[in-house]
Amino acid sequence: MDSPAVNGLFRRLATHRFCQQSRHLQPVVCHQQWRQSSTGQPTSPKRTTAPPPPPAPRTRSRKDVKTTSESNWQQRTDAFPEDRQEEFKKYPMVTADALRSRKERPKRVKMLMRDFIEDSLYNPHYGYFSKNVSIFSSGAPFEFNQIRDEPEFHRILGERYTEFEDKLDEIEYNEARQLWHTPTELFKPYYAEAIARYMVANYKISLFPYHDLVIYEMGAGNGTLMLNILDYIRATDPDVYARTKFRIIEISASLATLQTKAASKGHADKVEIINKSIFDWNQYVPTPCFFLAMEVFDNFAHDVIRYDPFTDEPLQGQVLVDAEGDFYEFYTKQLDPVASRFLRVRDVASRDRKYAHPLQNPRWVRDLRHRMPLAPNLTLPEYIPTRLMHFFHILSRHFPAHRLITSDFHSLPNATPGFNAPVVQTRYQRKTVPVRTPLVQQGYFDILFPTDFGVMEDVYRAITGRLTRVSTHEDFFARWSYPEETQMRSGEDALLGWYKNASVMVTV
Template sequence: MLVRNFIEDALYNPYYGYFSKQATILTAPGEENEGFDFNEFKDSAHFESAVASRYMECGNVTETEGPGRQIWHTPTELFKPWYGQAIAQCLVSEYLLKYFPYEDFKIYELGAGNGTLALNILDYLRVQFPEVYDRTLYTIIEISAPLARIQRERLRRAGHTKRTVNVHHRSIFSWTKTERAPCYVLATEVVDNFAHDVVRYDVRTLEPFQGEVAVDDAGEFIPYYTRITDPLISSFLSLRRRLRHQPTLPWYLRSSAFRRIYASLPFAPNLSPPEYIPTRMLSFLRVLQLYFPLHRLLLTDFSSLPDAISGANAPVVQTSIRGTMVPCQTLFVRQGYFDILFPTAFEPLRDMYEYILEQPAGIVADADDLDHSRMSPLASSSSPLSLGMQFFSPSNRRPPHDGISSASGLAVGERKSSVYSHAEFMGTYADLGKTQLRNGENPMLDFYKNVQVLF
């Protein structure tokens, strides 16, 4: 199978997938809408010690000798309810400016975990903006059946009825319902687990080859490479050329002279080091274009990760053994016991996202993508859909789809998305006094320096 199919099977298989059976999300202490009392911690070391103690309370992880129950935390859980309230403040500020009271406040959250972010947002709106809460329609799209059940029960227990919130147990990639009203799409620490494909390039011609994996007679996973035949891989490579994004190649493969010298060396490999490309991210952007034409995306995730396996844009493959997180050196591990997470290149993602949304609905790929995929990745695109010199012009804004404006008269999508650091975003929207420690440190700003936000 293709490498992305192997990753999806390992993470999401309903019978043995990592998120179906092994993964457990750390919860902060206290009641539903409470968490750590940050003002009581002396410094960040004191806070980190409390987090480590909470891990032990939640997992009892030392009982397992081998890979077993996997516990991990998110900023939503670590900083609840203040993190969720910052997200809510960001969204409601834009909603009040653009759409209230003419449109409902529609929010779609992907992969809601324990439901903490949804709970914090809805509770905040109910108390601080009751008139907005009455117009709120919150939809969760959750691929994990156990987590979907937890989300429903938790939100109902908090008094949020079906009139306000609904949970759909399905993958975003199988979504088929069109939302024609303005809406907001939340993806917080979701896309790092989107499956990637692997490509390697012929060291002489730079022709790309797609990665696949087979199983030998001993049950071992064997990766191998073939010419590009997968439409999604070829479409991604074609789009990347159109955007003039260069592949991540080692320096000795960036010129024809160096490639000839390298290829002539004894025992030199005939393919470049692997490059992991976010093909499922492209699928996600197409879903947004097709089914959420008037959306605004808020996406936050890791821009870099330590302990990754070898390769460009390579993932971290890790598992917990006796309470210690252990990184692995290969992607091809036993399905279900290992987390596989990728960094996100936010600036290229922003360019790809904006470009796809500017295309007419239903236009997602060129007919000649497979032919273009065999070109050198360093070649310029000859596609008639090439961007031209005006792509980054301030005057080039996403127009309302089919001439549609919101009921308030403001054009939908009137400004492009921007990329922010985690600290920049939280410094703008969070109540930082709630997460400040006694010595003046603020983990809401100081932690997650490798996280960025697209909004």
């Protein structure tokens, strides 16, 4: 448990120079996902974070540090960081897996950026998702046909959020409660019913009656998606329901308990809860199945790469944690096998696709920029989804006949600097506080990434050999939902109008 001194430090977080409230965030919806409304304006975040942290990114200002000579491959910035080369040489290299048994945050170690992010989010003892997570539930479904327009929907949603959190405070007051929701909760049961229609239609075309309808879901939250899907199939197609099996793979023990409770509402014999990480999966599943991964890619750990602007050579980022728990980035020429493999696969799979990249500008432009006085000696960072690539390998090896259905954000506003860079944020007194670096106190901040679905489609195809289709959130649900269910009196469709910055990818 964190000390009162640590908690007191957090009270000054919102006024710190690197923590500033986004002017786009609206107080009544400050707990939502990062999504874009039909106006295109970004509003509030998906998982708005964490228990009371100390001042977030452990970085030093120019006046606080010595200006000794820096490491050859330490990123040069205008902060002139201390030379930590000797510590970098002698500190042991650790991984997130090796830190799982630790109850205290590590010091005097170094690790790859993906391990730092993985440890920050998922460590069983101090990780972000191991703390007291509260998932918003709207209670009764919204009666969209009775709502005038989107502003009124915002108001009603804000009222339900306040009511929901007030009830939690009556049980236990927590001024830094983690509270987030998914479109499953916001648009229940209509969101899940659209996905159910898609699965049943494709199941009947190619699998029925020779195979059961087997559904795996990863990261199922409260179990609402599972419950709504099974309710719909039972009500509309009893023959398919009789052949349906639903299996949830859930890393969180507390959420697994909630999912078991949800399954008990009439579907206990259809549901199996498997309380483990998908990355620990070792069972071979040869039978055809649908695999749901809704809003989970954004919290997969990423590696960070910077490039030498003159040679185009990639360097991989590592995080050094010193004796005081402060963080420093180092970049080395030697890429680990996972990052190296991702770059090779992407280079081949996406060779005909243009995508955002630190080396996308002409060489002469980069030469000019980086020869300027005080210019950094490496490019802006690029965050590469190595954990997502690992997930695709698991699907290929252990679920060879799967059909993936996934949805996530293809862009996020207010991200940290870089390419495919994350949004990093915490939450205090029901307000969202974004910061400008992923090097933050472990467990106190949400770190969520956008997904480049074009590149990921190429990588998925290269690893699994399966064909895919990518569509916008709006296009997918326009095809599979019933507009009269989520249309407001103004004619606006809430389900189609929200999440303009999300995409859907399915295996065909």
